[in-house]
Amino acid sequence: MTTPDPNGPVARLLRYANEVHALAGRCGRKDLAEVLAACAARWKDECTDIVVAGAQKRGKSRLLNTLVGHPDLVPVDADVATNCFLSLRRGPKLTAVVHRSTDAGPVQLPITVESIPDYASMRGDAGKRRDVVSVDITLDNPLLDGLRLLDTPGVDSLTVGHRQVTVAMLQRADALLFTLSAQDQPVLRHELEFLAEAAERVQAIAFVLTKVEDSANWRTLMEENQARLRTFVTEAVAENPARAVTLTPLLSAPWIPVSSKLAEAAEAKRREGRLERADALRARSGMDALERHLRAFAEGRESARGATVVAAALSVLSSLSTTAQDDVAAGSDDEGDVTARLAQVEADLEGLTELAARRRAGAVANTFLGREVAGIVAARVAEIRQPYENAIATLKKQEQVDRYMAELPMSVQRSLEAAWSQIVYDVESLARRTLDAFARDLGLDPVEFAADPSAMPNLSQVQVRKDASADVPGEVDMVRDVLPSASIGLSLGGFAASLLGPVGFLLVAPAIGAAIFMGRRSMEKVQRNQAAIRGALRDQFAAVSREMTLDLERMVATWRVGVEQAADESLMKRRKELEGRRAELKAASARSAADRRKARESGQDRIAAIETLTRRGQELRRELATAVAALGAGQEASPAAP
Incomplete structure (x- = not known):
């Protein structure tokens, strides 16, 4: 990497980051200093x-x-x-390496390029993709010279x-x-x-x-x-x-x-x-x-990285400012400054107590989320089941039944997969509205969560079969089957006799009766198959609905617990910070006048430094934003015509 211009934005940025890092160290905030150190560590990566x-x-x-x-x-x-994630970078030849995170530590496994989907795809082998953190792919392409593309x-x-x-x-x-x-x-x-x-x-x-x-x-x-x-x-x-x-x-x-x-x-x-x-x-x-x-x-990567460093530095300065203001108030000669600061802290603590009560009430309301899942699943499954019911009613011949049966399992599976995506979207939307409202009520940012439509119940068990008994001839009922057919055959045979004579009657009447008998048996077979298909579909959809509902109830419960745990952690962290500030303010007020004056002067110096650094950071941020916006300027996109 070339040495930056000492008066350029990059050099000024590095000096700025070092100053903020040093200030965080002087304030005893090693945790904040480490944030900046992590950002600056990437400068050596070309x-x-x-x-x-x-x-x-x-x-x-x-x-x-x-x-x-x-x-x-x-x-x-x-x-x-x-x-x-998948990383694509330049290398002498086409290779792929899987990186795993295991209890024993990181593990690298060279694999064939053809097997990448097994380790990196949601439809790959579940056993192979377990603990996979990334797949690093190298290939000799000039575009990747100095570039690394990350697929997420x-x-x-x-x-x-x-x-x-x-x-x-x-x-x-x-x-x-x-x-x-x-x-x-x-x-x-x-x-x-x-x-x-x-x-x-x-x-x-x-x-x-x-x-x-x-x-x-x-x-x-x-x-x-x-x-x-x-x-x-x-x-x-x-x-x-x-x-x-x-x-x-x-x-x-x-x-x-x-x-x-x-x-x-x-x-x-x-x-x-x-x-x-x-x-x-x-x-x-x-x-x-x-x-x-x-x-x-x-x-222009230096400008882009610089913007990230400035954002981190401004966040660090904001955190340092609160402590400095407390020190100024605690060292004031006017006891009212400490009293006012303590009163604000106490008010914030009381507000947290009220928030904790609302958190408990909201958690009770959130438990009803799971109950609404079954209704969403039932409504969507009913929508996709109805066209099948309509189609079954149109099957009039056995060859139609056979053809329909051959296509049915895959058709049902595709329908259920499509329905799953919509169901997941409906459930996620409901959960997001409810849990976001819960978070906002507690003064928290919306908690990010989302479903995985590809993580659906296993539908490979979809096996819709017609009733085997529909293919078995079964016993012949003389009253129900033979006599009506024979009677109709005789009636029609009489008509045939008037045209063909007695011989025609003897030949045609039995044939007509037999044809009617077989037609009736065939129709009843189709009807039995229709009923069997309807029953099988009903059972299949019911079973899948139960599986979907159970999976989604677990999913919603996981979201709910995650959001509520995040709320608890946030409230606990805020309470700990406020209690620490209260203890510091009370302890400071009991110090000697000289110690309070020293603390006040230190706080004032830090506030002045923070304000100066904040202004410089905002100026750098605007300058870097302009530089970033200029990246690719003039690179007009080709009008890709349809």
Whole structure:
């Protein structure tokens, strides 16, 4: 890494971080000093880390494969596994290494590239992906020179573990590519909330609109996404003006429309020697514009990392300010200053007592969440079951029954899988509304949690069979079966006799009766099979409904316990801090006049230093934000036509 300009923003930033680190050390806050040390430790890393995030089915994994020129490298048919991420960096050859975290310590396991989905995909082998932290993939691609691409779990399928992994990756990210699809619904609330959280940690952000090749209105969808983002940022800043610093830059982040499909087609044409056509498809794909942005992020990584350091420093200064103000009040010659400070602390403690009571009442209300799950499951399963009931009623012939039966198990499984995604969404929405309201009532930030639609009950047991007895002839009832058929046959046979004579009557009447008898038996067989199918479906749907309900009740209970534990920990931490401040203030008031004066002067000096450092940090942050916003400036995205 080149030596930074001593008067440039990077050098000034490093000096600034060292000053804040030293101040935290002088104040006895080793914990805060370590936060800055961890941020500054990445300066020696000359590889730019770019996190690629987005919801499932937004084209994220296929985009990565296209960028590195290996269509089947990263699994695209399933999400990245919980607690896992994939790292793609440059190396002399194509390799893959699994990193595991075990009780005995970290373990590295070289694997074949073909087996990556077994270890890194939600549809892989559960035994193999256990304890997997990451899969490190190397390949010789010039694009990755100085770049490391990090593929993370989908932001809509996040279990607690999923979200923790993705957010943790943002801590080490120099830039973020957030994918949205031109063929799916516009950006959703949970995606916007993730972006807000990401913007707290990363300033270099670009939006990638995938799958533009088959969408005639991708520009309209992109404008709608941008409008939703503006509305979200405006409302968030109006509610909390302090968030303007981190959220407003999202509005100027670049949007890059791309098509992996067109880029892959371009490579195919190039292999065929049709270079002119290949170049045209490549230009329409938008991949060149995206690669230019990636290179710009790499070249400007110091500015991006600097923004992260400044954010951490400002947070440290805010924490140091409270203690300094307490020392000034405790050392004041006016006893009223200490009294007022103590009164505020006591009022805050009383407020915590009230919050604890509300927390208990809210926890009781939260227990009813699980009971609402069964109703959601029953309603959704009934919706998908009705079309099957309607279809069964249309089966009139045995060959129709047989054909329907052959297709039924897979059809039911697909329907249940689709229903599961919607059910999970309904349950998650209900839980989020309820638990977010619980958190807000306690003065807490919304607790992040989400379901994993891929972690559904095992539906491989779907085995809908018609009743075996429907295929068995069974006993013939002379009164019910034979006599009516014979009677009808004689009646029709009399008509035949008038046309064919006695011989015709003797030949035709039994044949007609037999045909009617067999037709009736065939119809009854179909009816028995219809009833058997209905019964089997009823039993199958009931069993799956029970499994879904049980899994979702467990899921909701886990969320509820997690939110309530987070509330308890937050309340306990706040109480401990307030009680510590109260003890310090009381002890300070009992000191000698000289000691109080010394504490006051020390506090005043620290407050002055904190205010100065805070102003400098805000100036640096604005300067770095401008530098980050300029990354990739002039790199116009290709108008990827459909």
